[in-house]
Amino acid sequence: MNGPSITELTTRARDIFQRVVEEYLENGQPVGSKTLASDGTLNLSPASIRSVLAELEGQGFLAAPHTSAGRVPTDSGLRIFVDGMMRVAEPTREEQAQIESRIAESGPVEQALQQTSALLSELSGAAGMVMVPTREQRLSQFSLVSLGQGRALVVLVGEDGGVENRMLELDVTGSGSLEAASNYINARLGGRTLAEAALAMRTEIEAGESQLDAASRDLVERGLAVWSEDANKRSVLIVRGASKLIDEAAMDDIERVRSLLDDLEDKQSVATLLESAREAEATRIFIGSENRLFGLSGSSVIASPYRDMDGRVVGVLGVIGPTRLNYARVVPMVDLTARSLSKSLGGSLGKLIA
Incomplete structure (x- = not known):
């Protein structure tokens, strides 16, 4: 659906439309014919201005709020003003x-x-x-810390010293598996982003080149996954x-x-x-x-x-x-x-x- 076009306006209508928009943007209030006629710049009577305002409303450039006899620009009217009539005030x-x-x-x-x-x-x-x-900064350290009751804390430390923590729900897993998973990740993490480290480790695990047991491999996958997923949800x-x-x-x-x-x-x-x-x-x-x-x-x-x-x-x-x-x-x-x-x-x- 096409909106109103600036080419539809006569010179008089353009002048009145521009004045309405500028007055509205300055004061935030509907603009009436008496206001436009009062300073004499248009050199038109209030009756003549009212006639043009009615035409502009009929063409979709302006709207009349129920509570006022004045007009305000429609969204389409504002678009036309911004794209083709606005005089930009460059910063000093x-x-x-x-x-x-x-x-x-x-x-x-x-x-x-x-x-x-x-x-x-x-x-x-x-x-x-x-x-x-x-953000996907370079990382320097990864830790899995048991909190007991089937939970562990995933701790990531960036090269800039920033620390981020995530909670991980666990099946019953011994401390040896947590330590093995942490050591494995740390040995392959330094200087890499999380995505780079995860790709390298998953490739190694899938190729059967890691010495991790099944429980430790699962912790590696879940530890990286929970941190990545939560990081993507950050504001x-x-x-x-x-x-x-x-x-x-x-x-x-x-x-x-x-x-x-x-x-x-x-x-x-x-x-x-x-x-x-x-x-x-x-x-x-x-x-x-x-x-x-x-x-x-x-x-x-x-x-x-x-x-x-x-x-x-x-x-x-x-x-x-x-x-x-x-x-x-x-x-x-x-x-x-x-x-x-x-x-x-x-x-x-x-x-x-x-």
Whole structure:
């Protein structure tokens, strides 16, 4: 189904439509003919403006809320404005310097990503989001520790000193099998990712080249499997500033805000939406009902990929807020933040990517 086209509009209608959208994005309120006529820039009477507003509504560019005589842009209207009429407000040199310095001073990768999400929230007045690169660091140590009562603790230590623990349910297994499995894995783990180590060990076991007994072989398989499966379920999304979505204007539509906050709780679905922006050459904008996840809450997402030192896309960052986001300001801010993060993290990102 095709939406309205900008070519359908006369010059007068374009001018009025643009004024309605800009006024709505600034104030978040329906825009009426008296407001548009009051400053004299259109040089039209309220009656003439009302006639054009009615035409724009009939063409699907605007809608009239039941509680007001004014008009608001539809999702299709906002798309037309963003794609063909918006005057982008590029960040000033001072703003650019602030973004670059804040990210550069963030420290370790994890801290930089947290800082970036908070920075996006500050810049946009909405919620900032950063999808973290899939981590598969080089490992240095693996341990299986018996906890008794049919349970063991799987402990993985990375080359960077990070420690991760996972619980493993056991059949009745002697401590000798736990020790044998740990020693076997450790001897083949150093400097490899979990996936690389697992492949090497499984190949060796299937070829009958290991000296493990059946119980120890089973522990090797299950120990690696439970850690891999759980690692894949880890949250890959950092969200900061969700409280900014509950402003004075939002309180007039509390159900929409509640729906949005519920959607944000489903981080995997949000990450999937951001994932769709990975291959974009430029910043992508998802407006309202254009995406199913946030369609009911009437929200927009502005997202841009960020890269490692080799130019590979390793993650996506962006903001989410009401459809009345200041697109002209936020779009270039998101783009600049993505480029600044890519530049700052550079080689550090290479250590995080599988």
